[in-house]
Amino acid sequence: MVDLYIMRHGQSTANRDNIFTGWSDVALTKQGITQARIAGHKLACEGIQFSQVHTSYLKRAIQTANIVLEEINQLYIPIQKSWHLNERHYGALRGMNKEQTKLEFGEWQVQQWRRSYTKVPPLLEHITPKRQYPLGLEPRGESLEMASKRLLPYWQDIIAPQLRQGNNQLIVAHGSTLRALIKYLEQIADDDIMQVEVDNGSPIHYQLDDQLKILKKEFV
Numbered sequence: 001m002v003d004l005y006i007m008r009h010g011q012s013t014a015n016r017d018n019i020f021t022g023w024s025d026v027a028l029t030k031q032g033i034t035q036a037r038i039a040g041h042k043l044a045c046e047g048i049q050f051s052q053v054h055t056s057y058l059k060r061a062i063q064t065a066n067i068v069l070e071e072i073n074q075l076y077i078p079i080q081k082s083w084h085l086n087e088r089h090y091g092a093l094r095g096m097n098k099e100q101t102k103l104e105f106g107e108w109q110v111q112q113w114r115r116s117y118t119k120v121p122p123l124l125e126h127i128t129p130k131r132q133y134p135l136g137l138e139p140r141g142e143s144l145e146m147a148s149k150r151l152l153p154y155w156q157d158i159i160a161p162q163l164r165q166g167n168n169q170l171i172v173a174h175g176s177t178l179r180a181l182i183k184y185l186e187q188i189a190d191d192d193i194m195q196v197e198v199d200n201g202s203p204i205h206y207q208l209d210d211q212l213k214i215l216k217k218e219f220v
């Protein structure tokens, strides 16, 4: 038996302002910092010892992971960062207000982009390469399915082998990438993922067997 905890970062400035974010690198708000502290406190009460923390290249997740590690008094454990865990790329929607977008494109269309498995948001025309994302790496936009295809190799190659060795793992990531992981772990059908939501700063605990099948799931 091994323990996997997954959690979405605390509230970001873009969450507060209801702005599509994706790979935009925005910080936590004061409320987000408090959510991360409370989540860390709850994890401390669980008394769990982690071997590793996995997070994305985005500061809202990294900040959350750091706060959680501080709260559980495990700042010494390795933090592995990967762009594979970045939020689903919202393409040309990023920076737009979610309510405003509904007025422009219609509520149904926006809900499809946000919650369906296969719908791809409008793509960015150009990508400006960044130091952390060399040319060709940053997508112009992603459906949840596309995000899942770049997330799952990281799960299979990096996280799953650790769990198989009995090493408890913590993942601090994003709403959509965690929905993709939950879909995979719980074998949720494409249409049913529409209903799955992941809240800011709310850890989920999976107890897994040797084959990484779920024995127990609970919201911490």
Ligand SMILES: O=C(O)[C@H](O)COP(=O)(O)O
Binding pocket: 019, 020, 021, 022, 023, 087, 090, 114, 174, 175, 176
């Ligand atoms: O990228 C974003 O805008 C948020 O992190 C998640 O978006 P959502 O509210 O559409 O899930």
